[in-house]
Each structure stands twice: as C-alpha cells, then as structure tokens.
Amino acid sequence: MARTLHIIGGGMAGLAAATEAAGCGMHVIVHEAGRACGGRARSYHDRQLDCRIDNGNHLLLSANTTVFRYLALTGATDTLTGPGAPVFPFADLTEDNRWTLTLSSGKVPWWMFMPHRRVPGMRLAELSSLKKLLSAGEDQTVSECLVPGALTRRLLEPFAISALNTPCETASAALLGAVVRDSLAQGGKACIPWYPKTGLSETFVDPALAHLRIMRAEVRTQSRITGLDIARGRVTALHTGGGDPITLTEEDRVILAVPPQVASSLLAGRVDGFTAPDEAESILNLHFVLQEAPIPTGSFARCGFMGLVGSVAEWVFLRDNILSVTVSAASRFAERDQEELIRTIWHDLRRACDPVLQSPLPANPLRQRPVWEKRATFAATPAQNHLRPGPATSLVNLALAGDWTATGLPSTLEGAMRSGVKAVHTLGLYA
Ligand SMILES: Cc1cc2nc3c(=O)[nH]c(=O)nc-3n(C[C@H](O)[C@H](O)[C@H](O)COP(=O)(O)OP(=O)(O)OC[C@H]3O[C@@H](n4cnc5c(N)ncnc54)[C@H](O)[C@@H]3O)c2cc1C
Incomplete structure (x- = not known):
C-alpha cells in the first residue's frame, strides 16, 4: 500500500503543502472541513448581493516569492492583474489631498x-x-x-x-x-502590487485543485477531522466524526494546516511544547454593488485599487460594478452601529472616488454587503508572536502549517504558503 500524507485543512497552507508534496512518492490526501477549499481566501456566490464575491480583498506584492512559485506550479500566474509597476494611488480625506506613490x-x-513620486x-x-x-x-x-x-x-x-x-x-x-x-x-x-483578476478561488484554489488531480492527489471536502489518536510518539489514527477512524501506518505522515483554535483543540495538553496564538483580529470587507460599472481615470484606472488615509477603510478595489473596501484591525469597530458605519464608509468612498471617476457615484449604492471575518488573522502583537510554534512537533509523523505558525511573517498568503512548504520539508519529503 502506498504511504500516505494526510493534510488536514484545505486553506492556502494546506494546498501549498499538497502542491509541494505531490510527486514526492506518497499518496496525498487533503481533508477539508468546508464544502470548498480556500479557507480564509475564497470566492463564493453571495445570495444577498446575487453575485460572486471574495470573502475579502487580497493584495500581493512581487516580494511574495512562495506565492508566485505556487502560482507557477499550478499554472495560475496569468490569473493575476495589477499595474505591473510599483505604483500606489492614495487619497487623504483628512487633508483632501491625493497622490500616487511611485517607487x-x-x-x-x-x-x-522626487516630490511628484513621494508621499x-x-x-x-x-x-x-x-x-x-x-x-x-x-x-x-x-x-x-x-x-x-x-x-x-x-x-x-x-x-x-x-x-x-x-x-x-x-x-x-x-x-x-x-x-x-x-x-x-x-x-x-x-513592491509591485498584484491581485486576482476574477476572484480568489479562480487564482488560488481552482488551478491548484486541477493540478492536484493530475498529480493523483485526493482532495476530500466536507471531511472534518475531529480528533487524532496519539500513541508511542506518533499520530496513529484520524477521526472524521462519522464512520471508522483512518488508521495510520508507521510510514504515514500528517500535516495539520488548520486555524490556531482548531489546532489547539486537537493538540493542546497532548503534544509536548505545543503553543498557539489565542487572540484574533477581524477584517471587515464591505462590498457595494452599483447599477453601472464606474469608469475610473488616472492611476486608479491603471491600478484598480486606491489607498485611503483618514478614512475608516484602508483600501478600495474596483471590479466591474462592485466597489469593495477593506477595514483592517476591525475589532475596534465591532461595537459601532453597523448602519452608521456603512453610511460613513460610503460617504468616504464618494469623496475619495468621485474626483477620479468619469461620473460621480450615486447617493446610495444599489446593494451592499458587509462581510466580517471575525478571526481573520492572529493578533500580531509581540506576546502572540511568541506563542507561534515551528513546523516540527514532538510527534515524529506530525508537522504544523498555517499562517499562525512561526513563519517570521504576519498572517499573509506568503506566510501561509511558506509554512505549508516548510511542513513538507520538515517531514523529510521532497518531490
Ligand atoms: C478578509 C481577509 C483579507 C486578507 N487580506 C490579505 C491580503 O491582502 N494579503 C495577504 O497576503 N493575506 C491576506 N489575508 C490573510 C490570508 O488570507 C491568510 O493568511 C491565509 O488565507 C491563511 O491560510 P491558512 O491555510 O493558514 O488558514 P485557513 O485559510 O484558515 O485554512 C485552514 C483550513 O482548515 C479547514 N479546517 C478547519 N478545521 C478543520 C478540521 N477539523 N478538519 C479539516 N479541515 C479543517 C478550514 O475550513 C480552512 O479551509 C487576508 C485574510 C482575510 C480573512
């Protein structure tokens, strides 16, 4: 029987691990609890808006070499778009000023x-x-x-x-x-900014799944791992919540690529030295659907996004007739009246965007949808950073992955993918 690598979690860390390991001579199985892979970087059909959206805008930089390697391996590099140069348009709403940072x-x-290129x-x-x-x-x-x-x-x-x-x-x-x-x-x-042309899943998930199919890796969705059996310093079985446990042979390996709270529920107190961040921060993405696609001008047209200073939101992205804003470290706004928050953001957007659109935005959008990711990332404080574990564990056949592990980076796609690749190498697997 082929030796099996079980990867628990089909987010970016898990998919990067699977892509790295496919071809290493082991049978690779990804167990994903959700209906679809992608985790915190996914696209879906939103019934309220009646269109497909991303759970949140994601921006990459050309410095994210592990992400670009993953995209090249999965044939998805062409699914990104961006200005092709280190250019970032900004609007400062406090001082009514706008500029384009050009590195x-x-x-x-x-x-x-150069005054025209700097802040x-x-x-x-x-x-x-x-x-x-x-x-x-x-x-x-x-x-x-x-x-x-x-x-x-x-x-x-x-x-x-x-x-x-x-x-x-x-x-x-x-x-x-x-x-x-x-x-x-x-x-x-x-520092060249890139983001998905169509959607997160079309860039980071679908091409990877097609690649994994070709490599004969198996991806099981709606397959939640509810417990691990541990004996003699190794994982001996995986519980799936229904049916018989999956028994592991001495040769089998496991990569746990789930969020920190899930990893803690499976491992804390059972695996020597295991720690994980236990404080999270939220991100709010607010999607505004318009009757017609606005026509941007200048560097907003070139980039498709703009940085906002002196506003609740930090970034606005324009994709066809949808304007989406990102509010980072959003826990501080959780108690605020949500209707008032949405009105404030729309008001800010009109001030920021109107001068760089061919026609001004309407007084109200057609539809809107706030998407709160309450546990978007671990809180990147010094104390939480100290709790991040490395990929190796005290169990010989178990490695950890995820943006919350000790990648040296904050919670990002680059960190998540780096951790997946590192976990594969920690288990001594090379394609
Ligand atoms: C709104 C938002 C905006 C962001 N913006 C950016 C950005 O602009 N740039 C950037 O680089 N990063 C950004 N990030 C961060 C980036 O999305 C994450 O760092 C990355 O997706 C985390 O991947 P992961 O695989 O570590 O974790 P996750 O995506 O959480 O994946 C874990 C997976 O495990 C599954 N799972 C959980 N429990 C089980 C179980 N028991 N059994 C099986 N499967 C299980 C989950 O369903 C999930 O699919 C953003 C994140 C959010 C939420």
Missing part, C-alpha cells in the same frame, strides 16, 4: 527625492522609522518605532495596519520589520 524599481530609493509633506528625517523597524527588538511595538510626520501618517501606518491587521500601538515592530525587509528595503521590483 523606483532598483534598490536605491530615488523616488524619495506629500514627508521629511527625509522620517526615514529613520524604517531603520528602527528593521532593527526592532522582539518586544517593541510599531508605534514605538514610527517618527511622527507625513510619511508615518500617510504611508507607514496604513502599510502597517494592512500588513499586520493589528493597531500600530500593539502590533509587533519585528514582524513589520520582516515585511519591510522583504519588500520596501528590496526596492520597487519587490
């Missing part, structure tokens, strides 16, 4: 010396914030490293809150430093 492609940041009002002295982030200690927060000024308010704070999904006052400076090291510090070539 230089090489490592030398010439853009900082308006920034002082070169503020660049010391970047230096502080790059050398931040493990217990420092982002706020402790940021020098007050326009660069901080108009770029570094929005960048930090989007990348870490945690307020700057509590977010880990070391984690933001890791993102800066991979992106801004490498120059514009590493």
Whole structure:
C-alpha cells in the first residue's frame, strides 16, 4: 500500500503543502472541513448581493516569492492583474489631498527625492522609522518605532495596519520589520502590487485543485477531522466524526494546516511544547454593488485599487460594478452601529472616488454587503508572536502549517504558503 500524507485543512497552507508534496512518492490526501477549499481566501456566490464575491480583498506584492512559485506550479500566474509597476494611488480625506506613490524599481530609493513620486509633506528625517523597524527588538511595538510626520501618517501606518491587521500601538515592530525587509528595503521590483483578476478561488484554489488531480492527489471536502489518536510518539489514527477512524501506518505522515483554535483543540495538553496564538483580529470587507460599472481615470484606472488615509477603510478595489473596501484591525469597530458605519464608509468612498471617476457615484449604492471575518488573522502583537510554534512537533509523523505558525511573517498568503512548504520539508519529503 502506498504511504500516505494526510493534510488536514484545505486553506492556502494546506494546498501549498499538497502542491509541494505531490510527486514526492506518497499518496496525498487533503481533508477539508468546508464544502470548498480556500479557507480564509475564497470566492463564493453571495445570495444577498446575487453575485460572486471574495470573502475579502487580497493584495500581493512581487516580494511574495512562495506565492508566485505556487502560482507557477499550478499554472495560475496569468490569473493575476495589477499595474505591473510599483505604483500606489492614495487619497487623504483628512487633508483632501491625493497622490500616487511611485517607487523606483532598483534598490536605491530615488523616488524619495522626487516630490511628484513621494508621499506629500514627508521629511527625509522620517526615514529613520524604517531603520528602527528593521532593527526592532522582539518586544517593541510599531508605534514605538514610527517618527511622527507625513510619511508615518500617510504611508507607514496604513502599510502597517494592512500588513499586520493589528493597531500600530500593539502590533509587533519585528514582524513589520520582516515585511519591510522583504519588500520596501528590496526596492520597487519587490513592491509591485498584484491581485486576482476574477476572484480568489479562480487564482488560488481552482488551478491548484486541477493540478492536484493530475498529480493523483485526493482532495476530500466536507471531511472534518475531529480528533487524532496519539500513541508511542506518533499520530496513529484520524477521526472524521462519522464512520471508522483512518488508521495510520508507521510510514504515514500528517500535516495539520488548520486555524490556531482548531489546532489547539486537537493538540493542546497532548503534544509536548505545543503553543498557539489565542487572540484574533477581524477584517471587515464591505462590498457595494452599483447599477453601472464606474469608469475610473488616472492611476486608479491603471491600478484598480486606491489607498485611503483618514478614512475608516484602508483600501478600495474596483471590479466591474462592485466597489469593495477593506477595514483592517476591525475589532475596534465591532461595537459601532453597523448602519452608521456603512453610511460613513460610503460617504468616504464618494469623496475619495468621485474626483477620479468619469461620473460621480450615486447617493446610495444599489446593494451592499458587509462581510466580517471575525478571526481573520492572529493578533500580531509581540506576546502572540511568541506563542507561534515551528513546523516540527514532538510527534515524529506530525508537522504544523498555517499562517499562525512561526513563519517570521504576519498572517499573509506568503506566510501561509511558506509554512505549508516548510511542513513538507520538515517531514523529510521532497518531490
Ligand atoms: C478578509 C481577509 C483579507 C486578507 N487580506 C490579505 C491580503 O491582502 N494579503 C495577504 O497576503 N493575506 C491576506 N489575508 C490573510 C490570508 O488570507 C491568510 O493568511 C491565509 O488565507 C491563511 O491560510 P491558512 O491555510 O493558514 O488558514 P485557513 O485559510 O484558515 O485554512 C485552514 C483550513 O482548515 C479547514 N479546517 C478547519 N478545521 C478543520 C478540521 N477539523 N478538519 C479539516 N479541515 C479543517 C478550514 O475550513 C480552512 O479551509 C487576508 C485574510 C482575510 C480573512
């Protein structure tokens, strides 16, 4: 009988692990609890809006090399779109100002010396914030490293809150430093923004499933693993909640690629040294459907998205007749009156978008839909960062994966996929 690699969880970490392991000589089975794979990066038909949407806007940077490798392996690179250059349009609603940040492609940041390409009002002295982030200690927060000024308010704070999904006052400076090291510090070539042309599933899930079919890997949806049997320092069986447990041979391996609270419920107190982050942060995505597709102009047209400063939301994306905004670290808005929050965001959107659309937005959208992801990411604080485990466990045939494991990055697609690949290698499997 072929040796089997069981991957529990069909999110980005699990699919990246499966893609990496397919062809390594083991039979690969992905067990996904949901009806479809994708986890926190998925598309679905929303009945209220009567159209297909993503659970949340996802932005990638060209620095995300593991993601690009996964897309190349699964033949999905062409499903991304973006300006093809390190260009980011912004609107500041507090000071009624707009600009397009245009980074230089090489490592030398010439853009900082060109007023039409840099953040308006920034002082070169503020660049010391970047230096502080790059050398931040493990217990420092982002706020402790940021020098007050326009660069901080108009770029570094929005960048930090989007990348870490945690307020700057509590977010880990070391984690933001890791993102800066991979992106801004490498120059514009590493900062080219990309996002799915059609939807998250069309980019990250469907091509991977087609690839896994060809590689004879098995993907079982609606297959929740409810318990693991552990004996003699290894996982010996998987429980599925119905039917007989799946018995593992000495040769079989398991990658647990589920969210931290699920991993804790399966392993805490049973596996020596296991810890996991236990505080989460939410993200709110608000989708506004319009009667007609607005026609953008200038760099909003080129990019398809825009950064918002001085607004509840940080980003707006335009896809056909849908405007979607992302509100990061959204737990702070959970208690606010939801109708009033939606009205405020729509009001902000009209102010931000009208000057860069051929015709202004209507007073009200046709339909709208807030999507709260209450456990979008772990809270990227220094304390939570310390709780992230590495891929290896005290059980010889079990490795951990997921954006919450010790990837050195915040909860991101890059972190999730990196963890999946690392888990495969930790088990000694190579294609
Ligand atoms: C709204 C939103 C916006 C985001 N924006 C960005 C962005 O712009 N850029 C970026 O890089 N990242 C972004 N992220 C983060 C990114 O989506 C996540 O880091 C990544 O998808 C996490 O993947 P994962 O596989 O680690 O976890 P998950 O996606 O949570 O996957 C775990 C899977 O395990 C399954 N599962 C759970 N329990 C069981 C069980 N018992 N048995 C079997 N299966 C089980 C779940 O159903 C799920 O499919 C965003 C996240 C959200 C929510």
